[in-house]
Amino acid sequence: xxxxxxxxxxxxxxxxxxxxxxxxxxxxxxxxxxxxxxxxxxxxxxxxxxxxxxxxxxxxxxxxxxxxxxxxxxxxxxxxxxxxxxxxxxxxxxxxxxxxxxxxxxxxxxxxxxxxxxxxxxxxxxxxxxxxxxxxxxxxxxxxxxxxxxxxxxxxxxxxxxxxxxxxxxxxxxxxxxxxxxxxxxxxxxxxxxxxxxxxxxxxxxxxxxxxxxxxxxxxxxxxxxxxxxxxxxxxxxxxxxxxxxxx
Amino acid sequence: xxxxxxxxxxxxxxxxxxxxxxxxxxxxxxxxxxxxxxxxxxxxxxxxxxxxxxxxxxxxxxxxxxxxxxxxxxxxxxxxxxxxxxxxxxxxxxxxxxxxxxxxxxxxxxxxxxxxxxxxxxxxxxxxxxxxxxxxxxxxxxxxxxxxxxxxxxxxxxxxxxxxxxxxxxxxxxxxxxxxxxxxxxxxxxxxxxxxxxxxxxxxxxxxxxxxxxxxxxxxxxxxxxxxxxxxxxxxxxxxxxxxxxxx
DNA sequence: CTATTGCTTTGATTCAGATCAAGCGGGGAA
DNA sequence: TTCCCCGCTTGATCTGAATCAAAGCAATAG
Numbered sequence: 053x054x055x056x057x058x059x060x061x062x063x064x065x066x067x068x069x070x071x072x073x074x075x076x077x078x079x080x081x082x083x084x085x086x087x088x089x090x091x092x093x094x095x096x097x098x099x100x101x102x103x104x105x106x107x108x109x110x111x112x113x114x115x116x117x118x119x120x121x122x123x124x125x126x127x128x129x130x131x132x133x134x135x136x137x138x139x140x141x142x143x144x145x146x147x148x149x150x151x152x153x154x155x156x157x158x159x160x161x162x163x164x165x166x167x168x169x170x171x172x173x174x175x176x177x178x179x180x181x182x183x184x185x186x187x188x189x190x191x192x193x194x195x196x197x198x199x200x201x202x203x204x205x206x207x208x209x210x211x212x213x214x215x216x217x218x219x220x221x222x223x224x225x226x227x228x229x230x231x232x233x234x235x236x237x238x239x240x241x242x243x244x245x246x247x248x249x250x251x252x253x254x255x256x257x258x259x260x261x262x263x264x265x266x267x268x269x270x271x272x273x274x275x276x277x278x279x280x281x282x283x284x285x286x287x288x289x290x291x292x293x294x295x296x297x298x299x300x
Numbered sequence: 301x302x303x304x305x306x307x308x309x310x311x312x313x314x315x316x317x318x319x320x321x322x323x324x325x326x327x328x329x330x331x332x333x334x335x336x337x338x339x340x341x342x343x344x345x346x347x348x349x350x351x352x353x354x355x356x357x358x359x360x361x362x363x364x365x366x367x368x369x370x371x372x373x374x375x376x377x378x379x380x381x382x383x384x385x386x387x388x389x390x391x392x393x394x395x396x397x398x399x400x401x402x403x404x405x406x407x408x409x410x411x412x413x414x415x416x417x418x419x420x421x422x423x424x425x426x427x428x429x430x431x432x433x434x435x436x437x438x439x440x441x442x443x444x445x446x447x448x449x450x451x452x453x454x455x456x457x458x459x460x461x462x463x464x465x466x467x468x469x470x471x472x473x474x475x476x477x478x479x480x481x482x483x484x485x486x487x488x489x490x491x492x493x494x495x496x497x498x499x500x501x502x503x504x505x506x507x508x509x510x511x512x513x514x515x516x517x518x519x520x521x522x523x524x525x526x527x528x529x530x531x532x533x534x535x536x537x538x539x540x541x542x543x544x545x546x547x548x
Numbered sequence: 549c550t551a552t553t554g555c556t557t558t559g560a561t562t563c564a565g566a567t568c569a570a571g572c573g574g575g576g577a578a
Numbered sequence: 579t580t581c582c583c584c585g586c587t588t589g590a591t592c593t594g595a596a597t598c599a600a601a602g603c604a605a606t607a608g
Contacts, residue, residue, distance in 0.1 A: 204499025
Protein backbone atom coordinates (compact mmCIF):
# COMPACT_ATOMS: atom_id res chain seq x y z
CA UNK A 53 0.00 0.00 0.00
CA UNK A 54 1.39 3.36 -0.89
CA UNK A 55 0.72 6.41 1.18
CA UNK A 56 -1.44 7.91 -1.52
CA UNK A 57 -4.06 5.26 -0.90
CA UNK A 58 -4.22 5.95 2.81
CA UNK A 59 -7.22 8.25 2.86
CA UNK A 60 -9.46 5.75 1.14
CA UNK A 61 -8.56 3.02 3.58
CA UNK A 62 -9.15 4.88 6.79
CA UNK A 63 -12.00 6.16 8.86
CA UNK A 64 -12.25 8.86 11.38
CA UNK A 65 -13.15 7.42 14.74
CA UNK A 66 -15.74 9.51 16.55
CA UNK A 67 -14.75 13.14 16.83
CA UNK A 68 -11.04 12.69 16.21
CA UNK A 69 -9.84 15.29 13.75
CA UNK A 70 -7.73 12.77 11.90
CA UNK A 71 -8.18 9.49 10.16
CA UNK A 72 -6.55 6.73 12.18
CA UNK A 73 -4.60 4.30 10.10
CA UNK A 74 -5.70 1.49 12.40
CA UNK A 75 -9.39 2.19 11.96
CA UNK A 76 -10.25 0.88 8.56
CA UNK A 77 -13.04 1.34 6.12
CA UNK A 78 -14.47 -2.01 7.03
CA UNK A 79 -15.07 -1.09 10.66
CA UNK A 80 -18.79 -1.00 11.37
CA UNK A 81 -20.68 1.30 13.69
CA UNK A 82 -20.56 -1.12 16.59
CA UNK A 83 -16.78 -1.29 16.39
CA UNK A 84 -16.54 2.45 16.19
CA UNK A 85 -18.74 2.70 19.28
CA UNK A 86 -16.39 0.33 21.11
CA UNK A 87 -13.43 2.46 20.12
CA UNK A 88 -15.28 5.53 21.34
CA UNK A 89 -15.62 3.94 24.78
CA UNK A 90 -12.00 2.98 25.24
CA UNK A 91 -10.32 6.01 23.79
CA UNK A 92 -8.80 9.01 25.50
CA UNK A 93 -6.33 11.72 24.61
CA UNK A 94 -2.87 12.49 25.88
CA UNK A 95 -0.72 15.43 25.05
CA UNK A 96 3.00 15.92 25.39
CA UNK A 97 5.24 18.93 25.12
CA UNK A 98 8.04 19.18 22.59
CA UNK A 99 11.02 17.26 23.89
CA UNK A 100 9.06 15.16 26.36
CA UNK A 101 9.52 11.41 26.35
CA UNK A 102 6.35 9.43 25.78
CA UNK A 103 7.79 6.05 26.78
CA UNK A 104 11.24 4.84 27.70
CA UNK A 105 12.72 1.70 26.20
CA UNK A 106 11.78 -1.22 28.41
CA UNK A 107 8.78 0.50 29.96
CA UNK A 108 5.34 -0.98 29.99
CA UNK A 109 2.92 0.51 27.56
CA UNK A 110 -0.67 -0.02 28.55
CA UNK A 111 -2.16 1.55 25.46
CA UNK A 112 -1.92 1.70 21.71
CA UNK A 113 -2.33 5.04 19.99
CA UNK A 114 -2.51 7.14 16.85
CA UNK A 115 -0.75 10.44 16.44
CA UNK A 116 -3.33 13.20 15.99
CA UNK A 117 -1.07 16.24 15.68
CA UNK A 118 2.66 16.73 16.03
CA UNK A 119 5.62 14.44 15.51
CA UNK A 120 7.17 11.69 17.55
CA UNK A 121 10.32 9.65 17.01
CA UNK A 122 11.43 6.14 17.92
CA UNK A 123 15.06 6.00 19.01
CA UNK A 124 17.52 3.32 20.09
CA UNK A 125 20.45 4.29 22.27
CA UNK A 126 23.72 2.56 23.17
CA UNK A 127 25.23 2.83 26.65
CA UNK A 128 27.84 5.31 25.51
CA UNK A 129 25.17 7.58 24.09
CA UNK A 130 25.30 6.80 20.40
CA UNK A 131 21.77 7.19 19.10
CA UNK A 132 19.94 5.85 16.08
CA UNK A 133 16.44 6.88 15.19
CA UNK A 134 14.44 3.92 13.94
CA UNK A 135 11.09 5.50 13.22
CA UNK A 136 9.30 8.76 12.62
CA UNK A 137 5.63 9.09 13.56
CA UNK A 138 3.54 11.64 11.72
CA UNK A 139 -0.17 12.36 12.13
CA UNK A 140 -2.30 9.25 11.52
CA UNK A 141 0.58 6.88 12.36
CA UNK A 142 0.07 4.12 14.84
CA UNK A 143 2.23 3.20 17.86
CA UNK A 144 2.10 0.19 20.09
CA UNK A 145 2.00 -3.48 19.66
CA UNK A 146 -0.99 -5.57 20.44
CA UNK A 147 0.21 -8.59 22.38
CA UNK A 148 3.33 -6.87 23.72
CA UNK A 149 3.52 -4.78 26.83
CA UNK A 150 7.04 -3.48 26.63
CA UNK A 151 8.63 -1.47 23.94
CA UNK A 152 12.25 -1.73 22.79
CA UNK A 153 12.97 1.92 22.03
CA UNK A 154 12.33 5.40 23.36
CA UNK A 155 9.34 7.26 22.00
CA UNK A 156 9.86 11.02 22.13
CA UNK A 157 7.73 14.01 21.14
CA UNK A 158 9.84 16.26 18.92
CA UNK A 159 7.07 18.82 18.64
CA UNK A 160 4.05 19.31 20.85
CA UNK A 161 2.15 16.11 20.39
CA UNK A 162 -1.44 14.96 20.75
CA UNK A 163 -2.17 11.26 20.70
CA UNK A 164 -5.44 9.42 20.62
CA UNK A 165 -4.95 6.37 22.86
CA UNK A 166 -6.89 3.15 23.24
CA UNK A 167 -6.51 1.04 26.34
CA UNK A 168 -4.60 -2.05 25.33
CA UNK A 169 -6.71 -4.79 26.90
CA UNK A 170 -10.08 -3.80 25.40
CA UNK A 171 -8.37 -3.02 22.10
CA UNK A 172 -6.94 -6.51 22.00
CA UNK A 173 -10.32 -8.00 22.86
CA UNK A 174 -11.82 -6.10 19.99
CA UNK A 175 -9.08 -7.46 17.72
CA UNK A 176 -10.00 -10.98 18.74
CA UNK A 177 -13.63 -10.45 17.85
CA UNK A 178 -13.13 -8.56 14.64
CA UNK A 179 -10.46 -10.22 12.54
CA UNK A 180 -10.22 -7.47 9.94
CA UNK A 181 -8.75 -5.10 12.51
CA UNK A 182 -6.02 -7.65 13.11
CA UNK A 183 -5.51 -8.00 9.38
CA UNK A 184 -5.27 -4.26 9.04
CA UNK A 185 -2.62 -4.19 11.74
CA UNK A 186 -0.73 -6.99 10.03
CA UNK A 187 -0.74 -5.01 6.79
CA UNK A 188 0.49 -1.92 8.58
CA UNK A 189 3.21 -3.86 10.31
CA UNK A 190 4.33 -5.37 7.02
CA UNK A 191 4.50 -1.87 5.56
CA UNK A 192 6.64 -0.74 8.45
CA UNK A 193 8.88 -3.73 7.94
CA UNK A 194 9.33 -2.90 4.26
CA UNK A 195 10.13 0.67 5.22
CA UNK A 196 12.63 -0.50 7.83
CA UNK A 197 14.36 -2.65 5.22
CA UNK A 198 14.50 0.19 2.76
CA UNK A 199 16.07 2.22 5.55
CA UNK A 200 18.65 -0.50 6.16
CA UNK A 201 19.81 -0.07 2.57
CA UNK A 202 20.11 3.65 3.20
CA UNK A 203 22.09 3.22 6.43
CA UNK A 204 24.37 0.51 5.11
CA UNK A 205 25.16 1.64 1.60
CA UNK A 206 24.20 5.19 0.75
CA UNK A 207 26.50 8.21 0.80
CA UNK A 208 25.80 11.21 3.02
CA UNK A 209 24.38 13.17 0.10
CA UNK A 210 22.12 10.32 -0.94
CA UNK A 211 20.94 9.93 2.64
CA UNK A 212 19.93 13.57 2.89
CA UNK A 213 18.18 13.48 -0.48
CA UNK A 214 16.33 10.32 0.55
CA UNK A 215 15.12 11.86 3.78
CA UNK A 216 13.96 15.03 2.05
CA UNK A 217 12.15 12.95 -0.56
CA UNK A 218 10.36 10.94 2.09
CA UNK A 219 9.30 13.96 4.09
CA UNK A 220 8.21 15.77 0.93
CA UNK A 221 6.12 12.82 -0.16
CA UNK A 222 4.51 12.27 3.22
CA UNK A 223 3.81 15.93 3.61
CA UNK A 224 2.25 16.10 0.17
CA UNK A 225 0.04 13.13 1.01
CA UNK A 226 -1.12 14.71 4.26
CA UNK A 227 -1.94 17.93 2.48
CA UNK A 228 -3.61 16.08 -0.38
CA UNK A 229 -1.78 18.49 -2.63
CA UNK A 230 -2.37 18.74 -6.28
CA UNK A 231 0.86 17.85 -8.02
CA UNK A 232 1.50 21.10 -9.88
CA UNK A 233 3.68 23.83 -8.47
CA UNK A 234 6.89 23.24 -6.52
CA UNK A 235 6.76 20.99 -3.50
CA UNK A 236 7.46 22.89 -0.34
CA UNK A 237 7.45 21.84 3.28
CA UNK A 238 8.82 22.56 6.73
CA UNK A 239 11.48 20.26 8.09
CA UNK A 240 10.01 18.77 11.24
CA UNK A 241 13.44 17.81 12.58
CA UNK A 242 16.53 19.64 13.79
CA UNK A 243 19.84 18.94 12.08
CA UNK A 244 20.78 16.75 15.00
CA UNK A 245 17.59 14.70 14.71
CA UNK A 246 18.17 14.32 10.99
CA UNK A 247 21.68 13.10 11.80
CA UNK A 248 20.31 10.55 14.27
CA UNK A 249 17.94 9.34 11.63
CA UNK A 250 20.57 9.03 8.92
CA UNK A 251 23.49 7.66 10.89
CA UNK A 252 25.53 10.85 10.35
CA UNK A 253 26.76 13.75 12.46
CA UNK A 254 24.93 17.03 12.53
CA UNK A 255 27.86 18.79 10.85
CA UNK A 256 27.72 16.43 7.90
CA UNK A 257 23.97 16.96 7.62
CA UNK A 258 24.46 20.70 7.56
CA UNK A 259 27.19 20.49 4.94
CA UNK A 260 25.19 18.22 2.66
CA UNK A 261 22.05 20.32 2.92
CA UNK A 262 24.18 23.31 1.95
CA UNK A 263 25.65 21.33 -0.94
CA UNK A 264 22.22 20.35 -2.26
CA UNK A 265 21.21 24.01 -2.05
CA UNK A 266 24.39 25.17 -3.80
CA UNK A 267 23.78 22.62 -6.57
CA UNK A 268 20.22 23.82 -7.09
CA UNK A 269 18.51 20.60 -6.05
CA UNK A 270 16.59 22.40 -3.31
CA UNK A 271 16.31 25.92 -1.98
CA UNK A 272 15.71 27.11 1.55
CA UNK A 273 13.69 29.86 3.15
CA UNK A 274 15.21 30.32 6.57
CA UNK A 275 16.70 27.16 8.04
CA UNK A 276 13.68 24.93 7.94
CA UNK A 277 11.45 25.66 4.98
CA UNK A 278 12.43 23.59 1.96
CA UNK A 279 11.43 24.17 -1.65
CA UNK A 280 11.88 21.33 -4.10
CA UNK A 281 11.69 22.65 -7.63
CA UNK A 282 12.37 19.32 -9.32
CA UNK A 283 11.25 16.28 -7.38
CA UNK A 284 12.55 13.86 -10.00
CA UNK A 285 16.02 15.36 -9.61
CA UNK A 286 15.78 14.89 -5.85
CA UNK A 287 14.84 11.23 -6.28
CA UNK A 288 17.79 10.78 -8.61
CA UNK A 289 20.11 12.23 -5.99
CA UNK A 290 18.59 9.80 -3.48
CA UNK A 291 19.87 6.75 -5.34
CA UNK A 292 17.50 3.98 -6.32
CA UNK A 293 14.87 5.20 -3.92
CA UNK A 294 12.32 5.61 -6.68
CA UNK A 295 9.68 3.94 -4.58
CA UNK A 296 10.39 6.09 -1.53
CA UNK A 297 10.14 3.68 1.36
CA UNK A 298 8.02 5.18 4.12
CA UNK A 299 9.81 5.49 7.42
CA UNK A 300 7.26 3.88 9.73
CA UNK B 301 9.42 -13.52 22.15
CA UNK B 302 12.99 -14.75 22.30
CA UNK B 303 14.23 -17.53 20.17
CA UNK B 304 14.55 -19.80 23.15
CA UNK B 305 10.79 -19.92 23.48
CA UNK B 306 10.28 -20.87 19.89
CA UNK B 307 10.00 -24.60 20.31
CA UNK B 308 7.08 -24.25 22.71
CA UNK B 309 5.20 -22.05 20.29
CA UNK B 310 5.55 -24.18 17.20
CA UNK B 311 4.21 -27.33 15.74
CA UNK B 312 5.39 -29.69 13.16
CA UNK B 313 2.96 -29.80 10.28
CA UNK B 314 2.49 -33.34 8.98
CA UNK B 315 5.76 -35.05 8.13
CA UNK B 316 7.89 -31.91 7.93
CA UNK B 317 11.14 -32.50 9.75
CA UNK B 318 11.02 -29.04 11.34
CA UNK B 319 8.73 -26.99 13.48
CA UNK B 320 7.24 -24.18 11.43
CA UNK B 321 7.19 -20.84 13.17
CA UNK B 322 3.91 -20.04 11.41
CA UNK B 323 2.19 -23.17 12.62
CA UNK B 324 1.42 -22.54 16.23
CA UNK B 325 0.57 -24.66 19.21
CA UNK B 326 -3.03 -23.58 19.03
CA UNK B 327 -3.56 -24.99 15.56
CA UNK B 328 -6.08 -27.84 15.74
CA UNK B 329 -6.13 -31.04 13.75
CA UNK B 330 -8.50 -29.65 11.14
CA UNK B 331 -6.16 -26.75 10.46
CA UNK B 332 -3.20 -29.08 10.24
CA UNK B 333 -5.14 -31.18 7.76
CA UNK B 334 -5.80 -28.09 5.66
CA UNK B 335 -2.10 -27.24 5.71
CA UNK B 336 -1.35 -30.81 4.64
CA UNK B 337 -3.53 -30.34 1.57
CA UNK B 338 -2.00 -27.09 0.38
CA UNK B 339 1.63 -27.72 1.08
CA UNK B 340 4.40 -28.83 -1.22
CA UNK B 341 8.19 -28.72 -1.21
CA UNK B 342 10.65 -26.82 -3.32
CA UNK B 343 14.37 -27.13 -3.34
CA UNK B 344 17.01 -24.76 -4.59
CA UNK B 345 20.71 -25.07 -5.20
CA UNK B 346 23.25 -22.91 -3.43
CA UNK B 347 23.42 -19.58 -5.20
CA UNK B 348 20.05 -19.91 -6.90
CA UNK B 349 17.59 -17.05 -6.63
CA UNK B 350 14.25 -18.01 -5.11
CA UNK B 351 12.45 -14.80 -6.07
CA UNK B 352 13.53 -11.54 -7.64
CA UNK B 353 12.48 -8.20 -6.21
CA UNK B 354 9.21 -7.16 -7.82
CA UNK B 355 8.23 -10.69 -8.79
CA UNK B 356 4.94 -12.23 -7.86
CA UNK B 357 5.10 -14.76 -5.10
CA UNK B 358 2.20 -17.15 -5.15
CA UNK B 359 3.15 -18.96 -1.97
CA UNK B 360 4.29 -18.47 1.59
CA UNK B 361 6.88 -20.83 3.01
CA UNK B 362 9.03 -22.02 5.86
CA UNK B 363 12.69 -22.87 5.51
CA UNK B 364 13.20 -26.57 6.25
CA UNK B 365 16.94 -26.91 5.68
CA UNK B 366 19.59 -24.51 4.42
CA UNK B 367 19.91 -20.76 4.47
CA UNK B 368 18.38 -18.00 2.42
CA UNK B 369 19.00 -14.27 2.40
CA UNK B 370 16.89 -11.20 1.62
CA UNK B 371 18.81 -8.56 -0.29
CA UNK B 372 18.15 -5.10 -1.62
CA UNK B 373 20.19 -3.82 -4.54
CA UNK B 374 20.78 -0.38 -6.02
CA UNK B 375 21.12 0.17 -9.77
CA UNK B 376 24.86 0.57 -9.52
CA UNK B 377 25.16 -2.77 -7.75
CA UNK B 378 25.56 -1.74 -4.12
CA UNK B 379 23.92 -4.44 -2.09
CA UNK B 380 22.50 -4.55 1.41
CA UNK B 381 21.26 -7.72 2.98
CA UNK B 382 18.10 -7.07 4.98
CA UNK B 383 17.31 -10.52 6.30
CA UNK B 384 18.73 -13.96 6.97
CA UNK B 385 16.43 -16.97 6.90
CA UNK B 386 17.40 -20.00 8.93
CA UNK B 387 15.48 -23.26 9.33
CA UNK B 388 11.97 -22.66 10.74
CA UNK B 389 11.86 -19.06 9.49
CA UNK B 390 8.94 -17.85 7.48
CA UNK B 391 8.94 -15.99 4.14
CA UNK B 392 6.13 -14.30 2.34
CA UNK B 393 3.46 -11.87 3.17
CA UNK B 394 -0.15 -12.77 3.34
CA UNK B 395 -2.10 -10.11 1.51
CA UNK B 396 0.82 -9.08 -0.71
CA UNK B 397 1.75 -10.68 -3.96
CA UNK B 398 4.97 -8.95 -4.75
CA UNK B 399 8.09 -8.84 -2.73
CA UNK B 400 10.46 -5.88 -2.45
CA UNK B 401 13.79 -7.70 -2.26
CA UNK B 402 15.63 -10.64 -3.76
CA UNK B 403 15.43 -13.93 -1.92
CA UNK B 404 18.50 -16.08 -2.57
CA UNK B 405 19.58 -19.52 -1.44
CA UNK B 406 23.10 -19.24 -0.04
CA UNK B 407 23.31 -22.95 0.63
CA UNK B 408 21.24 -25.76 -0.81
CA UNK B 409 17.79 -24.96 0.40
CA UNK B 410 14.57 -26.87 1.05
CA UNK B 411 11.41 -24.94 1.65
CA UNK B 412 7.97 -26.10 2.68
CA UNK B 413 5.54 -23.94 0.71
CA UNK B 414 1.84 -23.26 1.11
CA UNK B 415 -0.20 -21.90 -1.76
CA UNK B 416 -1.02 -18.32 -0.93
CA UNK B 417 -4.74 -18.21 -1.68
CA UNK B 418 -5.81 -21.17 0.48
CA UNK B 419 -3.38 -20.08 3.18
CA UNK B 420 -5.03 -16.67 3.29
CA UNK B 421 -8.46 -18.26 3.40
CA UNK B 422 -7.37 -20.31 6.34
CA UNK B 423 -6.11 -17.14 8.01
CA UNK B 424 -9.52 -15.56 7.60
CA UNK B 425 -11.24 -18.47 9.24
CA UNK B 426 -8.81 -19.03 12.08
CA UNK B 427 -7.82 -15.72 13.64
CA UNK B 428 -5.04 -17.12 15.80
CA UNK B 429 -2.96 -17.91 12.73
CA UNK B 430 -3.22 -14.26 11.79
CA UNK B 431 -2.27 -13.26 15.33
CA UNK B 432 0.70 -15.57 15.20
CA UNK B 433 1.82 -13.95 11.96
CA UNK B 434 1.36 -10.51 13.49
CA UNK B 435 3.58 -11.52 16.41
CA UNK B 436 6.22 -12.87 14.06
CA UNK B 437 6.11 -9.73 11.97
CA UNK B 438 6.49 -7.56 15.06
CA UNK B 439 9.50 -9.64 16.05
CA UNK B 440 11.02 -9.12 12.63
CA UNK B 441 10.38 -5.42 12.91
CA UNK B 442 12.14 -5.27 16.27
CA UNK B 443 15.05 -7.17 14.78
CA UNK B 444 15.16 -4.82 11.79
CA UNK B 445 15.30 -1.83 14.12
CA UNK B 446 18.07 -3.38 16.15
CA UNK B 447 19.87 -3.87 12.85
CA UNK B 448 19.36 -0.21 11.95
CA UNK B 449 21.27 0.74 15.10
CA UNK B 450 24.05 -1.58 14.01
CA UNK B 451 24.22 -0.19 10.47
CA UNK B 452 23.98 3.44 11.50
CA UNK B 453 26.14 3.64 14.58
CA UNK B 454 28.40 0.66 15.24
CA UNK B 455 32.06 0.34 14.29
CA UNK B 456 33.29 -2.41 11.99
CA UNK B 457 34.54 -4.46 14.94
CA UNK B 458 31.23 -4.11 16.79
CA UNK B 459 29.35 -5.10 13.67
CA UNK B 460 31.34 -8.30 13.28
CA UNK B 461 30.96 -9.16 16.96
CA UNK B 462 27.21 -8.54 16.76
CA UNK B 463 26.81 -10.79 13.76
CA UNK B 464 28.82 -13.57 15.36
CA UNK B 465 26.76 -13.24 18.55
CA UNK B 466 23.51 -13.51 16.65
CA UNK B 467 24.59 -16.50 14.63
CA UNK B 468 25.98 -18.19 17.73
CA UNK B 469 22.76 -17.65 19.61
CA UNK B 470 20.52 -18.83 16.81
CA UNK B 471 22.69 -21.82 16.17
CA UNK B 472 22.63 -22.72 19.86
CA UNK B 473 18.84 -22.43 19.88
CA UNK B 474 18.50 -24.68 16.84
CA UNK B 475 20.74 -27.26 18.42
CA UNK B 476 18.97 -26.89 21.79
CA UNK B 477 22.43 -26.95 23.26
CA UNK B 478 23.12 -27.13 26.92
CA UNK B 479 24.99 -23.98 27.84
CA UNK B 480 28.22 -25.48 29.19
CA UNK B 481 31.29 -25.86 27.04
CA UNK B 482 32.43 -23.33 24.44
CA UNK B 483 29.97 -22.26 21.79
CA UNK B 484 31.06 -23.36 18.37
CA UNK B 485 29.40 -23.04 15.00
CA UNK B 486 29.99 -22.89 11.27
CA UNK B 487 29.65 -19.54 9.58
CA UNK B 488 26.88 -19.96 7.04
CA UNK B 489 28.04 -16.95 5.05
CA UNK B 490 31.04 -16.03 2.92
CA UNK B 491 33.04 -12.93 3.84
CA UNK B 492 31.30 -11.09 1.05
CA UNK B 493 27.86 -12.04 2.33
CA UNK B 494 28.84 -10.96 5.82
CA UNK B 495 29.95 -7.65 4.33
CA UNK B 496 26.62 -7.23 2.56
CA UNK B 497 24.86 -7.88 5.80
CA UNK B 498 26.94 -5.45 7.82
CA UNK B 499 27.30 -2.60 5.36
CA UNK B 500 31.07 -3.17 5.03
CA UNK B 501 33.49 -4.40 2.39
CA UNK B 502 34.73 -7.97 2.39
CA UNK B 503 38.29 -6.81 3.12
CA UNK B 504 37.17 -5.03 6.25
CA UNK B 505 35.25 -8.10 7.37
CA UNK B 506 38.32 -10.24 6.89
CA UNK B 507 40.53 -7.80 8.80
CA UNK B 508 38.15 -7.51 11.72
CA UNK B 509 37.65 -11.25 12.00
CA UNK B 510 41.43 -11.59 12.11
CA UNK B 511 41.59 -8.87 14.76
CA UNK B 512 39.02 -10.59 16.99
CA UNK B 513 41.01 -13.78 16.61
CA UNK B 514 44.28 -12.05 17.42
CA UNK B 515 42.69 -10.49 20.50
CA UNK B 516 41.47 -13.84 21.76
CA UNK B 517 37.75 -13.08 21.48
CA UNK B 518 37.20 -15.99 19.10
CA UNK B 519 39.28 -18.69 17.51
CA UNK B 520 38.93 -20.31 14.12
CA UNK B 521 39.28 -23.81 12.73
CA UNK B 522 39.75 -23.37 9.02
CA UNK B 523 38.03 -20.30 7.62
CA UNK B 524 34.51 -21.02 8.67
CA UNK B 525 34.35 -22.86 11.99
CA UNK B 526 34.17 -20.42 14.90
CA UNK B 527 34.85 -21.15 18.56
CA UNK B 528 33.61 -18.66 21.11
CA UNK B 529 35.30 -19.30 24.42
CA UNK B 530 33.69 -16.40 26.26
CA UNK B 531 30.30 -15.40 24.98
CA UNK B 532 29.95 -12.53 27.45
CA UNK B 533 33.15 -11.03 26.09
CA UNK B 534 31.78 -11.28 22.57
CA UNK B 535 28.59 -9.48 23.60
CA UNK B 536 30.67 -6.76 25.18
CA UNK B 537 32.58 -6.32 21.94
CA UNK B 538 29.25 -6.09 20.14
CA UNK B 539 28.25 -2.91 21.97
CA UNK B 540 24.93 -2.67 23.77
CA UNK B 541 23.60 -5.68 21.92
CA UNK B 542 22.88 -7.55 25.14
CA UNK B 543 19.47 -8.53 23.89
CA UNK B 544 20.76 -9.79 20.56
CA UNK B 545 18.10 -8.74 18.08
CA UNK B 546 17.22 -11.58 15.76
CA UNK B 547 17.82 -10.83 12.11
CA UNK B 548 14.46 -11.79 10.62
C1' DC C 549 50.24 -34.01 -10.14
C1' DT C 550 49.56 -29.56 -12.13
C1' DA C 551 46.28 -25.87 -13.39
C1' DT C 552 42.33 -23.38 -12.50
C1' DT C 553 39.03 -21.25 -9.74
C1' DG C 554 36.80 -19.24 -5.81
C1' DC C 555 37.38 -17.62 -1.36
C1' DT C 556 40.32 -15.37 1.83
C1' DT C 557 44.11 -12.72 3.80
C1' DT C 558 47.22 -8.94 3.95
C1' DG C 559 49.51 -4.58 2.58
C1' DA C 560 49.62 0.31 0.78
C1' DT C 561 47.13 4.21 -0.20
C1' DT C 562 43.08 7.21 -0.48
C1' DC C 563 39.00 9.49 0.92
C1' DA C 564 34.36 10.38 2.98
C1' DG C 565 32.79 11.58 6.96
C1' DA C 566 33.98 12.34 12.00
C1' DT C 567 35.97 15.30 15.18
C1' DC C 568 37.54 19.55 16.98
C1' DA C 569 36.96 24.39 16.91
C1' DA C 570 35.20 28.90 15.87
C1' DG C 571 31.71 31.99 14.66
C1' DC C 572 26.93 33.41 12.96
C1' DG C 573 22.09 34.94 13.59
C1' DG C 574 17.63 35.20 15.39
C1' DG C 575 14.52 35.11 19.23
C1' DG C 576 13.45 35.63 24.03
C1' DA C 577 14.47 37.45 28.74
C1' DA C 578 16.01 41.03 31.59
C1' DT D 579 18.68 47.75 24.04
C1' DT D 580 21.74 44.23 25.25
C1' DC D 581 22.88 39.75 26.31
C1' DC D 582 22.61 35.03 26.03
C1' DC D 583 21.29 30.78 24.24
C1' DC D 584 20.32 27.58 20.88
C1' DG D 585 20.39 25.81 16.47
C1' DC D 586 23.09 26.11 12.66
C1' DT D 587 27.12 26.85 9.45
C1' DT D 588 31.79 26.65 8.10
C1' DG D 589 36.74 25.60 8.41
C1' DA D 590 40.84 22.62 9.60
C1' DT D 591 42.38 18.31 10.71
C1' DC D 592 42.12 13.43 11.72
C1' DT D 593 40.82 8.66 11.11
C1' DG D 594 38.32 4.34 10.14
C1' DA D 595 36.96 2.02 6.47
C1' DA D 596 37.10 1.87 1.33
C1' DT D 597 39.78 1.05 -2.54
C1' DC D 598 43.45 -0.81 -5.17
C1' DA D 599 46.66 -4.47 -5.57
C1' DA D 600 48.98 -8.79 -4.72
C1' DA D 601 49.30 -13.30 -2.84
C1' DG D 602 47.95 -17.53 -0.15
C1' DC D 603 45.21 -21.65 0.22
C1' DA D 604 42.07 -25.45 -0.55
C1' DA D 605 39.11 -27.79 -3.51
C1' DT D 606 38.07 -29.41 -8.05
C1' DA D 607 38.93 -30.40 -12.91
C1' DG D 608 41.75 -31.96 -16.27
